[in-house]
Amino acid sequence: MKNKQTRTIVLLIVAACLVGGAIGALVYFRGSRAHHVTWEQDRFTDEKTGITYTMCNPLAVKAVALDTDEDGDYTEYAADKELIYYQIRFEDPTEFLCDWDKESGTGYVYRNSELPDITIENFEPISAAMYKNAVLTLWLFADDEYLPDDMKGQNPTQDTALVRQIADALIHGEAVEIANDDISDEQIYHFRLFSQKYPGLYYDVALFETTDGTRYLEDMATFKKVLCPADVEVRALA
DSSP states (O other): OOOHHHHHHHHHHHHHHHHTTHHHHOBOOOOSOOEEEEEETTEEEETTTOOEEEEOOTTTEEESOBOBOTTSBBOEEEEOSSOEEEEBTTSOTTTEEEEOBTTTTBOOEEEETTSOOOOTTTSOEEEEEEEETTEEEEEEOOOGGGSOGGGTTOSSOOOHHHHHHHHHHHHHSOOOOOOGGGEEEEEEEEEEEEESSSTTEEEEEEEEEETTSOEEEEETTTOOEEEOOHHHHHHHHO
16 A cells, blocks of 8 residues: 555655656666566566556556666566566556656556556546646646645645646536647647646646637547636636
């Protein structure tokens, strides 16, 4: 069971991981003690633990940062003939692992197949960071109630309710159809939603503008598009 203190502290220090490009800046772990895994169809099994893993949505669910050893190298957990699977910082490796392709700078998250798939409905976000072209443009901070006592009062704003508006709009809002030609390429942003439930992961939601100036949100897992809530629009793009 994950420690609650760790879950809350990560919401403060995750900024350093993101702004500093923690994942992309690290190098491969060169150890040789990884658990061996075998693939079958769309999932793989750790032969040592017997745990089977399946991929989370590759566009929506990402690792905030990979775990590292004292030398700053990725902590290797499992491997097959082609890939190495690494531990995710603040996540139990028996629950989540991540691969990493150094050349493309991308990685996929894999979950224990006995765990539910991660969706916008069950992610329970409490804070977020907004990016445009990989540049951080806005922080929406977690409320003090999610932080340990010695960290309360340090965030400049209390934004959990606003972050939940993003999720609620995508869960309950009316889906709309928008042609790609109607989307402005100059006004596309991405929210990385952070959760106390999954402290080592983030969930990607797009915010974009159409050529008529209307703003929408898009769930990157389902591609459902809804009108952006007015409060979110004002805070993000004012």
